Amino acid sequence: MLYELKALREREGVVSLRFDAADEHAAAKQATIQGYTVLTVKPRSAWNAWASRGGRHRGFSLLLFSRELLVLLKSGLALAEALQTLAEKERETHARQIIDSVVSRLREGQPLSIAMQQFPAVFPALYVATIRASEKTGDLPEALDRFVIYQSQVDVVRKKVLSALIYPLLLMVVGGLVSLFLMLYVVPRFSQIYEDIGGNLPFFSRLLLSWGSLLQAHTGPVLAAAGGVIAAVAYVLLNAGTRQWLGEKLWRVPGIGERLRLYHLSRFYRTVGMLLRDGIPVVNALSMVAGILPLAMRQPLVAAARGISEGLPTSRAMDANGLTTPVALRMLVVGERASKMGEMMENIASFHDEEIARWVDWFIRLFEPLLMAFIGIVIGVIVVLMYLPIFELAASVH
Numbered sequence: 001m002l003y004e005l006k007a008l009r010e011r012e013g014v015v016s017l018r019f020d021a022a023d024e025h026a027a028a029k030q031a032t033i034q035g036y037t038v039l040t041v042k043p044r045s046a047w048n049a050w051a052s053r054g055g056r057h058r059g060f061s062l063l064l065f066s067r068e069l070l071v072l073l074k075s076g077l078a079l080a081e082a083l084q085t086l087a088e089k090e091r092e093t094h095a096r097q098i099i100d101s102v103v104s105r106l107r108e109g110q111p112l113s114i115a116m117q118q119f120p121a122v123f124p125a126l127y128v129a130t131i132r133a134s135e136k137t138g139d140l141p142e143a144l145d146r147f148v149i150y151q152s153q154v155d156v157v158r159k160k161v162l163s164a165l166i167y168p169l170l171l172m173v174v175g176g177l178v179s180l181f182l183m184l185y186v187v188p189r190f191s192q193i194y195e196d197i198g199g200n201l202p203f204f205s206r207l208l209l210s211w212g213s214l215l216q217a218h219t220g221p222v223l224a225a226a227g228g229v230i231a232a233v234a235y236v237l238l239n240a241g242t243r244q245w246l247g248e249k250l251w252r253v254p255g256i257g258e259r260l261r262l263y264h265l266s267r268f269y270r271t272v273g274m275l276l277r278d279g280i281p282v283v284n285a286l287s288m289v290a291g292i293l294p295l296a297m298r299q300p301l302v303a304a305a306r307g308i309s310e311g312l313p314t315s316r317a318m319d320a321n322g323l324t325t326p327v328a329l330r331m332l333v334v335g336e337r338a339s340k341m342g343e344m345m346e347n348i349a350s351f352h353d354e355e356i357a358r359w360v361d362w363f364i365r366l367f368e369p370l371l372m373a374f375i376g377i378v379i380g381v382i383v384v385l386m387y388l389p390i391f392e393l394a395a396s397v398h
Contacts (some may be wrong), residue, residue, distance in 0.1 A: 003024060003027035003041055003042065003043055004016065004017070004041075004042055004043075005017040005027060005028065005031050005036075005038055005039075005040065005041050005042075006038075006039040006040040007031050007036035007037060007038050007039055008036065008037045008039060009035055009036045009037065015036075015117055015118065016118075016120060017031055017036070017117075017120055017125070024041045024042075024043070026290065026298070027041055028041050029287070030125070030287055030288065030290065030291070060092070060094065060095040060098060060122055062122065062123070062124075062127065062151070063148065063151045063152070063155070065086065065099075066144050066147055066148050066151070067148050068086055069082055069083070069086060069144060070141055070144040070145055070148060072085060072086070073140065073141045073144070074141055079106065079112065079140070080103055080106050080107060083099055083102060083103045083106070084103050086099055087099040087100050087103060098119055098122055101115075101118070101119075102115045102116060102119075105118070111132070111135050112131055112135065112140075113128050113129075113131040113132035113135060116128055116131060125288060125291075126271065126275070126288060126289070127147065129275065129278075129280060129288055130143050130146070130147055130274070130275065130278050131143065133275075133278040133279045133280050134278060136279065137279055143278055146274055146277055146278065147274065150270060150271070150274045150346075153270065153349075153350070153353070154267065154270065156353075157263075157266070157267075157353050157356065157357070160357050160360060161263075161356075161360055164360050164361070164363075164364045167364075167368060168364070168367060168368060168371055171368070171371050171372060171375060172371065172375070174375075175375035175378065175379065178379055179378060179379060179382065182379070182382050182383070182386075183211070183215050183382070184215050184219060184222070186386070187209060187211075187213075187215075187382070187386060188209075188213050188215075190209060190386045191209035191210075191213045209386075251294075251296060259356065259359055260294075261297075262325070262352055262355065262356060263356055264292075264293055264294060264297060265323065265324075265325065265328070265352065266348075266349045266352040266353050266356060267292055267349070268289060268292065268293055268297075268323070269328065269345040269346070269348045269349040269352070270345070270346055270349035270350075271289045271292060272285050272286065272289055272345050273341075273342045273343065273344070273345030273346035273348075273349065274342070274346070275288065275289070275342075276341050276342035276345065277342035277343065277346075282308060282314055282341065283305050283308055283309050286301060286304065286305040286308070287305055289301075290302070297322075297323070300321035300322050300323055301321070301323065303317075303320075303321045304317045304318045304320070304321040304323055305317075307320065307321070313336055314332060314336060314341060315329060315332035315333045315335075315336055318332065319332075325352070327348070327351060327352075328348045328352075331344050331347060331348050331351075332344060332345075332348070
């Protein structure tokens with residue numbers, strides 16, 4: 001769940017922060033780890049979170065911004081000059097205002113990370129942390145390059161999953177519309193024909209025709225009810241508690257639960273790997289990425305971070321709390337020996353991304369024919385029940 005915080009830190013004054021955390025205590029802890037003194041914490045509603053993503057900050061692409069800034073910095077432009085160039089070429093008013101505000105703060109002497117932190121919905125905490133770490137080492141272009149690679153790889157996995165779901169969803173929508181058309185338009189007309197002809201109809205045919213006539217007689221209320229159900233489902237899905245409940249149920253489904261865990265672990269390793277390569281200590285990095293994990297994995301992450309702070313090797317602490325796979329554990333041990341934990345975590349994420357992509361491809365290849373068969377059976381049953389009296393009438397004539 002998203003939480004908004006008012007916090008205080010030396011040189012920055014009072015700032016607004018936003019964290020995704022299990023509860024208010026966890027959100028405050030994330031801010032404390034980053035050196036803030038928390039003043040207030042309050043939950044952010046699902047509606048406001050949706051409005052923020054779809055409304056106020058629509059048109060600002062963080063990935064595109066990072067790519068363009070990286071190109072300008074590599075071309076030799078100073079940071080303020082590069083940002084001013086991006087603001088001047090920006091056509092979207094709100095995006096231009098954000099960049100102008102960042103430039104103004106830079107010219108007042110504020111570091112880039114502090115300037116960006118004033119816009120938490122545009123520049124998330126992970127991004128700000130990456131920029132802050134690069135300010136200490138002076139390698140901002142390299143940090144931007146790592147973020148661009150990281151975000152591109154995350155987007156590739158997400159697009160693969162979403163694109164794989166489009167066709168099944170389209171099938172379900174079309175199948176539902178066809179079934180609704182048959183029940184609201186075709187079946188009532190057959191019912192009128194059979195009433196004029198008279199005679200005994202099979203039981204299931206009478207049931208279907210009665211249902212179709214009932215729907216036609218109350219078409220308005222039926223459509224209104226369908227719209228209400230769709231709106232209710234949309235509202236429920238926007239509710240954090242409902243999403244959490246659905247997630248817990250999916251985790252218990254054999255096969256799917258394990259793949260969900262693998263997907264979240266892949267994102268987790270890739271994000272932590274990026275932060276480690278940016279020079280952020282492992283305990284701080286683990287605390288910062290807690291928001292990208294589902295609630296079921298956050299408590300083990302806290303325990304793993306505690307174990308590492310107490311002196312346990314990263315591989316042992318994460319394995320003891322169920323945050324590894326056999327492949328990940330072996331690669332983490334190798335990364336510890338070579339002192340390349342950041343690179344090794346990114347390699348783990350790439351390995352599991354390929355595994356997830358293969359499973360999604362296999363699942364869709366299996367699910368699509370089954371879904372098409374189910375839709376065909378439903379429509380076929382409706383059509384057969386409509387024409388069954390005609391078949392019987394023809395048989396009696398012969």
